Amino acid sequence: MDEEQRGFAEIMIDSGKSLLYILNEILDFSKIEAGKMDLEQGPVDIRDMLNSVMELFSIKAAEKKIELYSEISSQIPERVRGDETRIRQILINLVGNAVKFTEKGSVTVIAEMDHSPEYGPHHLLLSFKIKDTGIGIALDKQHQLFQSFSQLDPAINRKFGGTGLGLAISKKLVELMGGAIGVQSEIGQGAEFQFTIVLEKWREEIVYVEDHLAARLELPDRNSLASGIRILIAEDQAVNSHLLEEMLRKFGGVCDVVGNGAQAVDLLAKTQYDLIFMDIQMPVMDGIEATCEIRKTHPGIPVIAAITAFAGERDREACLQCGMQDFISKPFHSAEIIRVLNTWVPYIHSQKVN
Template sequence: MEFTKMFLINLGMLIAVAYLANVTFKYVLSRASAGVKYISSMLLVVFCGWICSVFGFSMNGQVVFELTFVPLIIASLVYPRASSLVIIGVATGLALFIFGVNEASVAGFVNLSILGMLAAGLNYWMRKTDYRLIIKASVSILVINLVHELNLAIFGVISFYHYLTKVVPFTLPLGIALSYLTAFILRDFQLEQRRKYQIVQANRRLSKQKEQLQKAKQALEERAQQLMRASQYKSEFMATMSHELRTPLNSVINLAQMIAEQGKEMDEEDLKQYSSIIYASGQDLLQLINDILDLSKVEAGKMEITKDDISVEELLQIMFMQFEMAARNKKLEFKLQFGEGAPQQLYSDSQRVQQILRNLLSNAFKFTHSGSVTLEARSERLEEPGREGEWLVLSVIDTGIGVSKGKQHSIFEAFQQADGSISRKYGGTGLGLSISRDLAHLLGGFIRLESVEGSGSVFSLFLPLEEAAEKDEDRS
């Protein structure tokens, strides 16, 4: 009868501790880290074992029969690391010395240390096998209960025969029954905690997915805006293009018709003037068509690049001769500057380099009303990631209207100009800088812009010198 009372008391204490653990984890440790929760749960198991020893059954003031091994059984079913069970077994055994150091506490320590190692082995076996949980739990409960009774029979202070015949018939079936009952209670608690943890993890994943969806939505909205802007720019381009094509084409048609109808009546001076206008209009049309074709070739990847040795000084002189008349007509000073240390030779495509410089110089003269335009050559070493090494820098410096900070990126996009009124006031389609940028990339270089609105601009074409150096080494 005393054994039955002792087991019922232990059962009540374990249920009470399980309830307190549930409350503690729910309200105190809900926001704690996983590591803190794990260590707290181990301490809780040790505390349960200690509670069982406090309310154990004493015989002759020496021997204590308790259920300290039951929490260890539960731990073997729920813990993911076998080493934790060895620690729990040894810690629970050490807790028995709180009542004093005697034969019973030493026997209890040895028993729980052995059971801790046994529980670790069973835990490892359960994680490696595919049996149902009820089978694993039954094996763990039966093995630990049997080894527990055997340990106490061997290491306890009661004789082996007396313990097996008088004590085990009561303690073993009640211990197994209580182990199953406690396992069910604590296992249910553990499953509830796991469900809560899974819900928390699922909420975190949903939050991350929500953030990712918001970012994706934002990216799609930005892309949609870019597509809308591109569509708008192309619409504006088509409107501008129709004007740019009609103006010279109408001049050609009208003047050609006048010459055809009244050519015999016109004097030689009028014929020359009309012929000059027809020629200039034809050149404008040809330049416009060439720009469109060049842009199409670059975008389609069909632009051919043919590299050869280029004299940098001769390149500057060619550009000077081509724009000297434009400088005189606008009464602007046109200067060439050959910087100290600038290379004499460049290995690149002369035709494409000249095309880029023509576009840059044409814009410089178009948007400069007073002052000067300068074409400068110099060398510069860059240490930027992906652009390390020596570069030839061909800069077009003007004192014109400049470009505002907010427009300095967009003017390099096709069909765009710094302002919608630019095309109406100065003419042009806004393709020159876009073509120049793409050609610079094909040549292995890039274009930089430095400008202050109202104070002029500096367009710098960077071309790599490494290829020329490698070519010289190959020749030598």
């Protein structure tokens, strides 16, 4: 592309990301209000997660010539158990706001153990502080911060944008995790947001489901990740199926695509496949029913559920009960595809050897 075409393409990408962010916030808020937000429990590396959040905003901070700092207490365990996606979401909301409203100076994130009340032998309390040197918040406006669709000043909103949902969602998520959130600020003196969450201590003696999915294959060339692997994709949405197929082909997979679960069952009776990506909501026969049928004749083939990012724990449990073994979320991201291939390609090769 020439410079003008590249500029238009970047505008399209940024606009798409902005729209997706708004839709995600509205859907999250609706689920929370309806009491349908389920927290998922899995391994969380607080250090890696915080580093990735800071990296996410590093380019924007560099453009504004502000410094990003993070401090993580050595007392925080290497691994805890909680909902990494939602903790990350809270941090992205708060760090994103700090960077947005800071024109000079710095943004600092501090993570440490909170040694206030005891939460039992199997839980711990983590505290996060997000400090900035930005425009600050008037004391008489601070009570509005965590209200849904709240905008403190129309002039500020016109300049900086936003839906007014990020902090409201963050507050609800923090409370779902047994914690609390607050702010200290003055006009022109920056702001400090603090929140605490209760997480489960990681106990090595407990074998969690995700540990069975932890195998990794180290390959020097990602294009060979799925080399020679025959893959069946069951997805009724043309855009989704095309995107997933192109990603898998990029990594060397040989793909066939069908539009519903019944077609997947029929094709599997005629053709040998190594791996199946199965949408959940499809016409004629959905992914749950199709997987139940497949398990009657093909008990060993890995079936990966392709589900919306807003699916709750009950949805995932239904997938596991019918015989699915892993998940990818919509919209698809290459990092998730790489994770799935790294997890299941070694298993597929071992089955062929045996």
